Amino acid sequence: GLATFLVALGWEARAVPGQEGAVAAWSQGFAPHAIIVDFRLTGGRTGLEVLAALRHLGCHAPAWLVTGETEPSRILAARESGIPILYKPVDGLKLAEMLDAVLTRSEPPRD
Numbered sequence: 221g222l223a224t225f226l227v228a229l230g231w232e233a234r235a236v237p238g239q240e241g242a243v244a245a246w247s248q249g250f251a252p253h254a255i256i257v258d259f260r261l262t263g264g265r266t267g268l269e270v271l272a273a274l275r276h277l278g279c280h281a282p283a284w285l286v287t288g289e290t291e292p293s294r295i296l297a298a299r300e301s302g303i304p305i306l307y308k309p310v311d312g313l314k315l316a317e318m319l320d321a322v323l324t325r326s327e328p329p330r331d
Contacts, residue, residue: 225312239270259287
């Protein structure tokens with residue numbers, strides 16, 4: 221839903237299904253300027269694992285973690301990651317403002 225909203229605002233956005241989709245997109249040359257990843261993904265994976273896999277491949281785009289998590293250990297893991305957290309429901313306009321602020325400062329090169 222967020223990708224569709226950002227596209228409607230004029231951004232280029234791509235939604236991918238989980239870690240395999242993210243790694244495949246990167247491997248095929250897609251270099252995101254920002255990453256927004258949900259904490260809880262299908263198959264028991266987390267967005268933190270997806271981000272770690274992308275970082276390992278050389279993707280250093282700024283990232284945000286989206287969550288509606290209520291389980292205390294998972295909330296702690298999200299906070300300890302150091303990645304900014306957006307709590308559901310995410311305000312799309314505030315997200316677009318944050319993206320604009322970060323991306324107009326610098327665009328990370330693809331390694």
